[in-house]
Amino acid sequence: MAYLLKRLSALALVLLVSSFIVFAGMYLAPGSPEQFLVQGRTVSPEVLAAIRAQYGLDDPFLLRYWHWLLDVFQGNLGRSLVTQQDVSTLVGSRIPTTMYLALYAAILITVFGIGLGVLAATRAGVVEKLVVFGSNLGIAVPTFFAAVLLMALFGSQLGWFPVSGSGAGFLGRLWHLTLPAIALALPSIAVVARITRTAIHGEHGSEHVEMAVARGVPARIVLWRHTIRNSMLPVTTVLGTHIAGLLASAFVIEYAFTLDGIGSLLVNSVQKKDFAVVQAIALIMVLAFGLINLIVDLLYAVIDPRVRLGKGAQTR
């Protein structure tokens, strides 16, 4: 519990520092926000002054940061400079798509990554060679290229799956998100399969496995309970970093498939220089990234009872 509190407060500190960095970055960006607001139209100085006053642009930097931070704590992320919408509602409406996409991809990565890895480690020969070759190639395929290929093949040519939009209802969503999730998961599946195979091979020659075989424990139980379970620790690490990374890589996929997630919102906001939205999404992503990493660390203790959490904080 103390460990959890410690990690959460560390996360809060990281969030605070990164919010400052992000805010300062946006402040230092060339060009002033009101110029983006009027977007090249000629406006009288009075109107400009009014706009500056409305957004508090004349205040000193630290004061603006302080006001913004107070607002964020009250759940008010400001207004979009471009669409005038409330950022919290705008971002909030986009979160479900990204979450479903990341969740779908995470399931694919876990199932196929570990599955293929176990397959490769237990069936030596053609299957193993195929998986190793596939994972070597899969690591090198950029997610957006996989997206383009899948869209062309299964979307346009065969017409099995839709190529844009995120669908309605559970089944509709599932159907719409299948191709994006596969594209997003592909490189990570390759990495996880490879790590799983190596880990199982490493565990295979260990003394406790030989001991179990010598005791006459059935091969199936040796494999599942003694070999695979023990090899899951390095796999969890990789799985965790990749699933946390999904949030960030999701925006390429969302953009490619024109899904209405926060990733495509971020890309569009960057293109339009809508700083209020960019700031908000950056913070949400740092928060989510930190939380997932924390959950992975907690999972260690579940998987390997030998891991003491307090000590884990130092080794990380």
Place this chain on the structure above:
Amino acid sequence: MTQQSPPSKPTDSLEAGTVAIQLRKQRDFAPISGWRSLARRLGPVGVISAALVVLVVLMAVLAPWIAPYDPFVGSVTDRHQASSLAHLMGTDQSGRDIFSRIIWGARTSLLGPTIVIAVAATLATTLALTAVWFGGRVDALISRVLDILFAFPNMLLAILAVSIFGPSLLTASIALAIGFTPYSARVIRSVALRERNLPYVTSAQLQGISGFIITIRHILPNVRAQIFTGMTINFGAAMIELAALSFLGLGVQPPAPDWGLMVSNGQASLQQGFWEQSIFAGIAIVATVAAVGYVGEQLSTRRVARRFR
């Protein structure tokens, strides 16, 4: 996004103390002598991969002389041609020769990752060695800074930098490099820390050699393997992430020929059945990343394997 190779095997900690091991290590890190031993190290697939890497580098260097057409100029009458002897890979939506654009694209596509790994390796090594040499508060401070950087996903950092400084290859590359730094710095730091606690460092200190010289002349050569491994792993990841940024319109700007940008440009044509641009550009990325990754992996795993003997 970036996965680091599992931290180097803790073999040194057991045996690093003895002189014999130190000497053997020296021999293993000696420059590879001769093409034959290099080829043996790489294995057959590795030789093909290495040849591919050399080919891409040559393409980038010799682009103006070997590209059959101007990559920027197309003719409206030649739009969307299929591959033929005149246009080996066909033409794109503006009638530009795709083969020529792939050749020219090798330039930006290699330049970006090169900037990334150079900046990341320099930053990571400097930070790690500074932290290790001074230890104590400096070490703690650097570790905290790295922790905070660690909280930003790479791509997010790059996108933020692009939104602040405007889209360009240099901005995106430097931001990605900063994102890659904490991973490499941690690996280098852990190895350098082991090295710093060895008796030879203390004896050098007693001889009055300055910390800077000891770090550069004695500790740095001993973490070379980790720096090198980090660079080869980061290269592929950097190439993919930069291409993704170009794909999003936040990296290399058109009309510059770039593989990531070409995949994105060809997307509309692909839906109409003109597959050449996206597919060839994508294959160029996949092949280069796979080849660099394989060569790097062969070179670094063989090193580790040898040290086990």
